[in-house]
Amino acid sequence: xxxxxxxxxxxxxxxxxxxxxxxxxxxxxxxxxxxxxxxxxxxxxxxxxxxxxxxxxxxxxxxxxxxxxxxxxxxxxxxxxxxxxxxxxxxxxxxxxxxxxxxxxxxxxxxxxxxxxxxxxxxxxxxxxxxxxxxxxxxxxxxxxxxxxxxxxxxxxxxxxxxxxxxxxxxxxxxxxxxxxxxxxxxxxxxxxxxxxxxxxxxxxxxxxxxxxxxxxxxxxxxxxxxxxxxxxxxxxxxxxxxxxxxxxxxxxxxxxxxxxxxxxxxxxxxxxxxxxxxxxxxxxxxxxxxxxxxxxxxxxxxxxxxxxxxxxxxxxxxxxxxxxxxxxxx
Amino acid sequence: xxxxxxxxxxxxxxxxxxxxxxxxxxxxxxxxxxxxxxxxxxxxxxxxxxxxxxxxxxxxxxxxxxxxxxxxxxxxxxxxxxxxxxxxxxxxxxxxxxxxxxxxxxxxxxxxxxxxxxxxxxxxxxxxxxxxxxxxxxxxxxxxxxxxxxxxxxxxxxxxxxxxxxxxxxxxxxxxxxxx
Numbered sequence: 079x080x081x082x083x084x085x086x087x088x089x090x091x092x093x094x095x096x097x098x099x100x101x102x103x104x105x106x107x108x109x110x111x112x113x114x115x116x117x118x119x120x121x122x123x124x125x126x127x128x129x130x131x132x133x134x135x136x137x138x139x140x141x142x143x144x145x146x147x148x149x150x151x152x153x154x155x156x157x158x159x160x161x162x163x164x165x166x167x168x169x170x171x172x173x174x175x176x177x178x179x180x181x182x183x184x185x186x187x188x189x190x191x192x193x194x195x196x197x198x199x200x201x202x203x204x205x206x207x208x209x210x211x212x213x214x215x216x217x218x219x220x221x222x223x224x225x226x227x228x229x230x231x232x233x234x235x236x237x238x239x240x241x242x243x244x245x246x247x248x249x250x251x252x253x254x255x256x257x258x259x260x261x262x263x264x265x266x267x268x269x270x271x272x273x274x275x276x277x278x279x280x281x282x283x284x285x286x287x288x289x290x291x292x293x294x295x296x297x298x299x300x301x302x303x304x305x306x307x308x309x310x311x312x313x314x315x316x317x318x319x320x321x322x323x324x325x326x327x328x329x330x331x332x333x334x335x336x337x338x339x340x341x342x343x344x345x346x347x348x349x350x351x352x353x354x355x356x357x358x359x360x361x362x363x364x365x366x367x368x369x370x371x372x373x374x375x376x377x378x379x380x381x382x383x384x385x386x387x388x389x390x391x392x393x394x395x396x397x398x399x400x401x402x403x404x405x406x407x408x409x
Numbered sequence: 410x411x412x413x414x415x416x417x418x419x420x421x422x423x424x425x426x427x428x429x430x431x432x433x434x435x436x437x438x439x440x441x442x443x444x445x446x447x448x449x450x451x452x453x454x455x456x457x458x459x460x461x462x463x464x465x466x467x468x469x470x471x472x473x474x475x476x477x478x479x480x481x482x483x484x485x486x487x488x489x490x491x492x493x494x495x496x497x498x499x500x501x502x503x504x505x506x507x508x509x510x511x512x513x514x515x516x517x518x519x520x521x522x523x524x525x526x527x528x529x530x531x532x533x534x535x536x537x538x539x540x541x542x543x544x545x546x547x548x549x550x551x552x553x554x555x556x557x558x559x560x561x562x563x564x565x566x567x568x569x570x571x572x573x574x575x576x577x578x579x580x581x582x583x584x585x586x587x588x589x
Contacts, residue, residue: 116434118438119433119434119435119436119438120430120433120434121433122433122436122437122438122439122440123438123439123440124438124440124442127442127445128445371427371430371431371434372427374430375426375427375429375430376423376426376427
């Protein structure tokens with residue numbers, strides 16, 4: 079009896095994981111198109127127009143192109159690490175989605191240390207960038223990888239401090255409890271100024287840096303590094319790096335929704351009849367749009383500015399936020 | 410001083426940039442949909458692909474005086490003359506190797522009969538080198554179909570026509586606008 083039950087739950091978890099992975103693999107298809115459309119319209123041009131209706135099949139064409147490209151492994155590269163690196167970049171961000179509750183019933187796993195797991199796993203993906211840069215045996219790739227490691231060290235700390243504020247508000251590490259602590263209208267969301275607005279700001283800045291998006295995409299800074307850590311990558315391996323970047327963007331957006339924007343809760347009580355999954359997806363799309371919108375608005379930070387922002391502004395701000403939150407919670 | 414500090418702290422510049430791009434997202438695009446839907450018709454004095462003009466009897470104006478071949482700084486034009494059945498001097502062979510042409514307009518300027526002229530064509534791309542070498546028939550076919558000066562220098566609606574492995578962008582002039 080017990081064994082049958084265990085096998086059953088294992089099967090369910092496996093099925094849920096497979097569905098989650100499939101969704102994450104499929105998401106870049108529509109979203110590369112959407113990103114290019116947003117990029118185009120911000121610059122007053124229409125974006126992709128020629129493949130299918132308004133270019134909607136462009137990602138498919140790009141995918142076929144990348145799939146058919148020659149797979150080049152540099153002669154002097156460390157072949158094993160070179161092939162391993164894209165996978166290391168992608169897998170942790172998929173693993174993050176295990177802990178993210180879409181609604182109180184749709185989730186893969188409800189861990190009581192969910193947020194800790196997310197931070198721990200999310201930090202692993204940087205090894206992909208470092209190893210990819212190192213194994214390529216190219217100076218540009220190496221510099222990109224070094225920048226990635228320095229950037230990650232600076233910003234993971236700030237992100238941790240931002241999350242501590244949220245944990246203090248919810249008195250729990252469980253993601254579902256964190257969402258439940260924000261129930262009852264948008265005034266209870268952590269994004270509000272009387273809650274954790276500063277933490278939200280730190281989280282988003284650190285998230286942009288973690289996802290290697292503009293204005294913090296110094297790891298692949300085309301201007302001075304060729305293409306950064308993925309200079310030597312081509313074909314499908316490059317596509318997997320790009321997929322990892324998208325997965326990172328979605329992971330950070332989903333975390334922002336869960337931690338700061340009330341997860342599946344509706345903003346006002348008379349809209350409660352709309353199911354939680356709709357609210358989650360709407361909020362997720364908003365944050366993804368934010369990523370894309372700001373990418374085509376802001377210039378890239380210089381390397382010393384990046385470090386200054388991380389160490390001299392975000393981390394002290396994060397400590398102060400934790401301190402003030404603690405005071406307000408106690409008194 | 411304090412104002413600048415507050416501006417830096419609250420990221421005023423970054424947010425004003427973001428509002429600008431957000432506004433621009435919903436503005437009209439300025440792209441000319443060139444090969445698919447639209448095509449630009451050049452101005453009257455545009456020096457495009459050459460053509461051979463014909464007179465009102467649909468006869469060649471060229472008398473094969475070879476002045477254009479002489480003045481051409483790049484040696485583009487090759488002419489051989491003949492006498493036709495009416496006893497008029499006409500070109501037996503008139504080729505232009507447009508690889509070498511600089512579109513300087515000297516041939517048009519020197520022509521005493523106003524026979525060789527610059528037209529409106531600007532689609533020089535071809536699949537082979539010989540596509541850019543024009544003989545008399547090609548030059549006759551190059552004559553622009555738009556001659557109204559009012560309508561030149563506008564963007565016209567157009568179609569992309571695929572025929573016999575070649576592409577042609579045909580402007581139909583149903584809709585026009587000035588691109589600026």
